[in-house]
Amino acid sequence: MIPRSQDGFTIVDALVAIVVVGILMSAIAPVMVLSVGNRVQARRVELATQAAKTYLDGIRNGTIPPPNHTVVLNEVDSTSATRQFNAQRVTFTDAAVPPASGLTNCTPTTPNYPYCPNSPNLSLYCIDFDEAAGCSSDSIRDFVVQAFRSATPTSTDATKGYLLGVRVYRADAFSDSTPLVKSDVDTRRTQATFTGGSGDRKAPLMEITTEISTSETRLQDLCDRLGGCQL
Template sequence: MTNQQRQQNVSKPRDGGYTIIESLVAMIVVSVLMIAIAPVMAFSVATRVQARRVELATQAARTYIDALRTGAIKPNDPPTKPGFPSNNSAAPTDPTKLYCVNFDETLGCSGSKEFLVQGVRPQNAGSTIPTDTGYDLTVRVYRADAFSSPGNMKTEQQSVANSGLGDPKAPLVVMQTEIPPTTQGGSSPYRSLCDRTNGCNKL
């Protein structure tokens, strides 16, 4: 082989590498895969956010119940300190009458980490405040920012499973508990429960 033939072989361009069409096909395949995966990832993030919200709402409900049991929320508090449970079991319409639990450093009660708690006593409790006898209590915890959008609030607890970010108008947590009589009351917590449930008349 002569020197001229060697130089021609060396200077020959290679045909290897990707063509524009191959690159476009690869981009289309990646795009289709991303479009298929994106909703699953978005739903996963939304479910995780909702689960965290429910966890904070449960803490808010326990804070409210503890405040009632210790007497930190009193029936004679002025309207600037709302929160004592009413015997109106309807969904709330006025957020200023609900108990605010604030988990961030901002003032007011309208953010995403702030919750409004509604306490409901039984309808048969009458208009008097039964602090001396104790009472049953239903607690509903709503997102504070739910009241800023139009629409009626709901009383049914929203489902955590398959809910994504959930319905902002439905309570995150609904729980029931017993509030014993205060220290000023005339009966013990056990006797109060007996009287309200008629479960220990023979004792």
């Protein structure tokens, strides 16, 4: 007879161990899923930040042409002797989101590529991060920059300087008919770095408004946009 101290595990012991392991796995599985989701989303926000920086750098150094999408701001009262300045920056940042069907045929053969399109009402710029050329609405790695700039009632000349608005969306935000969203004066809608899932793909990952000047922009151009300068 085998001594009691040398007995192996019984079937009951094995079943108890399986149950305990199952309970532990059930307990930590949500934490693991949350951790992976957070890491993926954090990386996505990081890449979107790089996409926005790449676009802004290209605009500033002239390697990327300015967007044709303009928002007219009538901020200077030309009928007043003092040319009073009335800020309309909320109007500017409230520019309409792209239509869900806005990303079509965005390949290197598309006119104005990487803009797809670049019109007075909509400018979308492709940031290609995957192996397929161009940006596709079924890509989970590509990004699309919605860009728009300010204009005055009398001029759309980008060389005089302008406000530039940028929103960075995931390319797959354009994969169905559900409308895209943006932040407004009351609610910030950009995607959080930490999230329990893949995030709201219809929301922008990044929103930026900045001032752009070119090598041809003069101080007087800025003064005209602001209603005058005291020199």
